[in-house]
Amino acid sequence: MYSKIAPVRRTRFHALSIAGALAALCAFPAHADDKDQIVTDRPDFVEGSNVVGAGRLQIETGLAWDRNAAQGVKERATYTPTLLRYGISDTLEVRLETDGRLQRTTSEGPLRLRERGYGDVSLGVKWHAMDAVGNKPSVGVLVHADLESGSSAFRGDGIRPSVRVAAEWEFENGMSMGIMPGLVYQRGEQGGVSGMFGITFGKPITETLTSFFELSSPQIARSRRGGTEAVFTTGLAYLLTNTVQLDTALSRGLNSRTTDYSFTIGISVKL
Numbered sequence: 001m002y003s004k005i006a007p008v009r010r011t012r013f014h015a016l017s018i019a020g021a022l023a024a025l026c027a028f029p030a031h032a033d034d035k036d037q038i039v040t041d042r043p044d045f046v047e048g049s050n051v052v053g054a055g056r057l058q059i060e061t062g063l064a065w066d067r068n069a070a071q072g073v074k075e076r077a078t079y080t081p082t083l084l085r086y087g088i089s090d091t092l093e094v095r096l097e098t099d100g101r102l103q104r105t106t107s108e109g110p111l112r113l114r115e116r117g118y119g120d121v122s123l124g125v126k127w128h129a130m131d132a133v134g135n136k137p138s139v140g141v142l143v144h145a146d147l148e149s150g151s152s153a154f155r156g157d158g159i160r161p162s163v164r165v166a167a168e169w170e171f172e173n174g175m176s177m178g179i180m181p182g183l184v185y186q187r188g189e190q191g192g193v194s195g196m197f198g199i200t201f202g203k204p205i206t207e208t209l210t211s212f213f214e215l216s217s218p219q220i221a222r223s224r225r226g227g228t229e230a231v232f233t234t235g236l237a238y239l240l241t242n243t244v245q246l247d248t249a250l251s252r253g254l255n256s257r258t259t260d261y262s263f264t265i266g267i268s269v270k271l
Contacts, residue, residue, distance in 0.1 A: 043249035045216040046198040049140035051093040062266025117151025137167040157187040176202040195220035230254035
């Protein structure tokens with residue numbers, strides 16, 4: 001999924017219970033080889049190019065908070081973004097993504113509206129199209145469809161298909177770079193095809209701790225279709241074991257069409 005609380009997402013299960021179960025897994029040592037080391041698509045916007053591998057299940061979940069204020073209206077949102085990835089082969093995976101349980105509070109002066117529910121579900125596939133060779137990047141192609149399946153307050157309009165291409169470069173100094181252009185089709189009065197783009201840079205701090213920063217536009221569109229969003233994100237990912245990763249990220253909206261601040265903490269496990 002590519003926007004935070006906007007009505008575009010998912011199914012009825014509580015990601016908090018998943019997070020608790022995953023935390024329990026951290027008590028067990030990992031027995032994976034380096035080639036099986038977990039590589040996640042969270043917590044940044046730009047997706048990775050690799051898949052999880054044949055027969056492997058990867059669970060990526062967390063807690064997230066959004067804060068926004070515009071024209072005297074304040075919005076506060078909490079949600080539980082979760083991504084399930086299962087490898088069909090060494091180059092193909094199927095994906096289920098959701099914002100999980102959501103709560104949004106909107107305040108204007110003395111008036112306050114609180115909404116609770118579940119986000120829509122997004123179903124998709126990722127194909128690892130090309131390994132990195134020389135100066136050529138590792139490339140993955142993602143095709144998703146957001147389904148009109150969530151609670152009424154957070155439900156999108158019909159099926160919204162999208163396609164994204166993720167390209168990654170690894171450099172000799174340990175730095176990495178990823179870019180992700182994409183297109184998404186939205187329905188409704190402001191519907192039509194809009195673009196998206198992100199570029200991210202990663203730098204290892206230690207063998208198990210990596211930092212990143214990212215510039216992204218989850219939506220590139222004309223003003224009549226909601227306009228273009230712009231976000232700066234920075235965060236950390238910590239490899240607890242070869243198959244368990246902890247992460248955190250802070251995002252700042254760069255224009256009036258974008259949520260002011262977003263913060264997330266998460267855990268990912270490869271089984």
